[in-house]
């Protein structure tokens with residue numbers, strides 16, 4: 162055994178995680194979640210999807226509860242289509258044309274609501290699907306980016322980074338697969354324009370940023386890659402005339418692999434500010450390098466010589482979101498999920514990342530914290546679980562890395578009759594669609610007009 | 613001291629709208645404080661009536677203090693400010709401590725952009741940014757906001773901006789946000805167009821000096837490679853420089869995994885396959901084993917290229 166390896170094998174504490182997530186589902190979240198009052202739909206998806214990944218969804222829910230949750234999601238659907246993230250802006254009977262601008266359909270809420278309904282086994286028949294697809298076009302700006310809501314005078318509100326593009330393209334994929342062009346009278350989003358926007362956010366070091374020339378960030382890289390996958394515009398070996406994103410794949414792979422770090426807590430990250438010893442000659446500069454340089458003795462190196470990988474069985478490897486930042490649970494998702502979606506997950510070693518999550522970030526009460534010793538929160542606990550599943554943790558249900566739901570739930574979505582009809586998957590070929598170059602068959606059209 | 617509205621005569625004309633969670637089984641229900649619950653009830657009531665007034669400003673401020681991520685509240689506040697012709701300078705004065713309290717909040721920055729855009733002047737913003745960066749020198753929102761300011765007020769060629777960026781890099785040469793800001797000014801300011809030879813030489817020299825200060829720091833290496841690529845110079849331009857930090861004949865004197873990484877690329881380009889392999893092997897086994905899988909993948913690419921040739 163290599164020196165310094167933990168005596169006990171790192172373990173996912175299933176019972177504690179199930180307890181943690183069931184508590185989040187069934188009891189009020191503590192008031193410090195008030196800052197997430199506008200993100201309740203997101204928290205709800207994380208809670209239900211976590212239980213599904215843990216294989217506990219059936220056990221955790223009675224039929225009555227399941228229906229109750231489905232009804233709550235529909236309660237957040239707006240009369241004109243799309244979802245609000247919680248009832249916080251619902252004016253009830255007082256809602257009218259003058260004030261509904263303060264209670265708008267919300268891109269993240271709509272994305273999460275559709276996923277929740279899918280996980281709970283709803284058929285999405287009560288979802289105003291056509292209205293959502295028509296609205297998506299209006300949340301896209303002339304520069305191709307997506308916002309969060311449509312505000313007064315049709316103004317697109319919210320940031321113009323890839324987060325909303327990720328969720329908007331996911332909504333589109335859920336409701337109409339990756340068919341391009343208008344569907345009946347419902348126009349498509351401007352796919353090429355959005356791809357252009359992603360290409361402009363690629364940074365000189367291979368990351369992806371919030372907007373052109375801003376700093377690369379794993380969260381934006383992940384959202385961009387996921388969006389490309391929903392649009393079927395990931396890079397390919399041979400150009401096929403379609404505009405694609407990630408124009409320098411080797412550089413982006415380099416950047417994503419570089420997010421693995423040995424800077425695991427604040428102590429590690431104390432840098433050598435103004436330290437005279439920080440020079441080429443002394444090489445006292447980098448936490449990661451210093452640790453590695455001093456770790457294997459020459460004897461140690463000898464004994465590992467013939468092993469091609471993971472020579473030093475590095476115990477814990479963290480993942481950060483930007484160069485020279487500290488490891489953080491959520492970035493293991495933001496950096497590894499795009500690798501999975503790109504088909505390059507094997508350029509990172511999942512084992513030490515898994516040990517880091519389980520030994521350093523997993524909390525006794527279940528869930529994961531942001532940093533070692535932190536209390537768990539819903540966001541880090543969920544993404545930590547998803548990453549473990551992406552790396553194939555025994556006992557967890559396998560997930561779709563881009564949608565963050567189990568493949569079981571995804572298959573249930575793909576089996577819905579209205580969706581199969583749109584995609585022409587039932588033998589009844591959607592022939593009008595194919596022949597008219599963009600006009601869907603009456604059946605296909607009717608099937609997206611639900612609700 | 614919690615603040616309530618039901619016994620405040622200034623609000624006696626308003627019937628609060630309680631939150632309707634719809635069913636017996638709401639999802640992600642939060643145990644709100646009574647104070648927040650009540651304030652939100654009054655907010656719904658005034659938004660439903662489209663009331664824009666001084667008291668609404670106070671109400672939004674109160675709610676923001678409890679939930680700064682409430683995007684609708686910010687939009688409603690911005691509209692209120694413009695409807696009642698409120699002083700935008702006062703708004704900035706209020707925003708400063710609020711932003712310091714909520715360092716990671718996105719909406720505050722968006723709101724600030726709206727206000728500064730309307731004021732049409734960046735005066736005082738540099739000082740405020742400096743205060744924010746004292747708390748966290750790598751705060752993504754703050755740098756993004758700085759970049760918005762530079763673009764909005766055309767400061768790309770302002771020498772003061774480049775000098776400030778240098779001072780940020782000097783105070784922490786590992787601050788990637790500061791390096792990126794330099795790229796933003798030097799390359800972004802040209803919007804991707806070619807930069808002059810003198811500027812290329814200046815940037816290469818600048819990054820090299822930073823590498824000498826801390827050879828195992830990825831930021832200046834990435835910057836250096838970025839400039840060379842942008843200027844369409846062969847990567848072998850950097851060979852002698854990389855060898856200073858990673859002479860493979862003396863593996864005990866290797867000072868930088870990034871230099872080895874760069875050498876592997878240079879050797880691959882020069883079709884010195886064995887040397888490229890050796891660099892990647894040293895990275896995987898000794899100088900950067902946490903990325904062993906990646907370096908081995910790179911090695912496998914060399915082999916593929918070998919068979920394809």
Ligand SMILES: [Zn+2]
Nearest residue numbers: 489491492531
């Ligand atoms: Zn995090």
